[in-house]
Amino acid sequence: MTLDYHDQGHWANNFGQAQSPVHLTGTPAGTTALTLTAPYRITQVAADDTTLRLFGTGAMRLDGRAFQFVQAHVHAPVEHQLDAAFDLELHLVHEDALGQPCVVAILLPVGPADPALAAAMATWRPGAATPLSLDLTPFFPHTATMYRYRGSLTTPPLTEGVTWCVLAQTEHTVSAAQVTWCTAHFGANARAIQPLNARPVLCAQLDLQSTL
Amino acid sequence: MTLDYHDQGHWANNFGQAQSPVHLTGTPAGTTALTLTAPYRITQVAADDTTLRLFGTGAMRLDGRAFQFVQAHVHAPVEHQLDAAFDLELHLVHEDALGQPCVVAILLPVGPADPALAAAMATWRPGAATPLSLDLTPFFPHTATMYRYRGSLTTPPLTEGVTWCVLAQTEHTVSAAQVTWCTAHFGANARAIQPLNARPVLCAQLDLQSTL
Numbered sequence: 505m506t507l508d509y510h511d512q513g514h515w516a517n518n519f520g521q522a523q524s525p526v527h528l529t530g531t532p533a534g535t536t537a538l539t540l541t542a543p544y545r546i547t548q549v550a551a552d553d554t555t556l557r558l559f560g561t562g563a564m565r566l567d568g569r570a571f572q573f574v575q576a577h578v579h580a581p582v583e584h585q586l587d588a589a590f591d592l593e594l595h596l597v598h599e600d601a602l603g604q605p606c607v608v609a610i611l612l613p614v615g616p617a618d619p620a621l622a623a624a625m626a627t628w629r630p631g632a633a634t635p636l637s638l639d640l641t642p643f644f645p646h647t648a649t650m651y652r653y654r655g656s657l658t659t660p661p662l663t664e665g666v667t668w669c670v671l672a673q674t675e676h677t678v679s680a681a682q683v684t685w686c687t688a689h690f691g692a693n694a695r696a697i698q699p700l701n702a703r704p705v706l707c708a709q710l711d712l713q714s715t716l
Numbered sequence: 717m718t719l720d721y722h723d724q725g726h727w728a729n730n731f732g733q734a735q736s737p738v739h740l741t742g743t744p745a746g747t748t749a750l751t752l753t754a755p756y757r758i759t760q761v762a763a764d765d766t767t768l769r770l771f772g773t774g775a776m777r778l779d780g781r782a783f784q785f786v787q788a789h790v791h792a793p794v795e796h797q798l799d800a801a802f803d804l805e806l807h808l809v810h811e812d813a814l815g816q817p818c819v820v821a822i823l824l825p826v827g828p829a830d831p832a833l834a835a836a837m838a839t840w841r842p843g844a845a846t847p848l849s850l851d852l853t854p855f856f857p858h859t860a861t862m863y864r865y866r867g868s869l870t871t872p873p874l875t876e877g878v879t880w881c882v883l884a885q886t887e888h889t890v891s892a893a894q895v896t897w898c899t900a901h902f903g904a905n906a907r908a909i910q911p912l913n914a915r916p917v918l919c920a921q922l923d924l925q926s927t928l
Contacts (some may be wrong), residue, residue: 516873
């Protein structure tokens with residue numbers, strides 16, 4: 505390998521080999537702790553015509569690493585593909601103290617309507633940010649299969665270095681009408697599946713803990 | 717914001733806003749633990765004509781997060797700029813269980829020759845990987861100012877999402893002749909300073925611990 509330090513402007517910048525979403529497989533081995541350290545208090549539904557986006561505060565530790573909640577939003581149909589079928593994907597976007605992102609993705613199957621999503625949908629207005637007081641803390645399931653891998657944001661700028669924590673669970677459900685509400689307002693907002701390449705996927709049972 | 721999910725192939729992929737190296741400033745606030753959990757045993761000097769590159773095993777926890785050592789290499793002149801002057805930068809490249817990278821950069825001023833670097837330089841052969849038995853564990857300084865920020869690899873593919881831990885220290889030194897040896901064999905292999913943009917830099921005193 506030869507590297508020309510006089511020609512740095514032409515160095516290849518080969519991003520794009522660790523993108524999201526991906527197809528996830530695996531059998532749970534052991535448990536991984538996700539510890540809620542501050543309540544997930546939603547205060548605003550964003551003026552956003554690509555997704556139902558919620559702003560607020562919250563915090564958690566994932567496998568010992570501290571993250572602050574930044575925003576939540578939904579994708580319908582789901583972005584991450586598993587062998588089991590899910591119908592809506594809630595993304596809880598976090599950042600650590602250096603600004604490194606972690607997205608907790610909660611996959612929801614169709615069933616009874618979810619009351620928290622119902623409140624957010626009823627509050628959403630096109631083109632106007634709207635106040636909403638909603639506690640999302642109970643949205644973290646007590647039982648789930650957790651898939652962790654490194655990937656990217658699924659919308660531009662598609663930034664890599666994201667710690668993904670995808671939770672396959674059945675405690676929370678979304679109604680078919682709620683899924684239809686999302687696709688009617690935002691279109692089908694799922695990015696296509698990306699190649700996993702050589703990335704490891706860690707599969708474990710969620711060990712939900714709380715200091716609240 | 718409108719996002720056309722039928723036009724995903726043309727989504728902007730605006731990487732390159734969180735690149736390394738950067739100019740680092742800051743006054744230490746508190747301490748951050750770096751815990752050695754497996755000895756840094758070098759077993760091979762790589763066949764590499766861009767840097768003195770060392771392969772082996774080792775492990776550490778940074779602020780509670782577990783990383784495995786992958787390889788070490790040197791840059792002369794230094795890549796990260798501080799208000800104080802340093803003359804050689806040793807990069808200890810690590811990965812966590814998901815493959816997310818962390819580079820511990822040890823900045824060395826000119827002074828007495830370093831015996832570990834001397835052994836590696838004496839072993840290096842152009843075009844041939846060469847065995848070397850060397851314990852790099854003592855290279856971690858006991859006293860240092862630690863700068864942490866998120867950045868990128870400093871050589872192609874310039875991948876982002878790297879946790880940087882830059883240690884400004886004076887316990888270890890490099891001789892002027894050793895710096896000259898590096899630039900004579902590898903050229904000046906420092907990437908130009910990149911814009912910090914909006915990234916936070918955490919500055920603390922190193923709290924070096926060990927389970928060895």
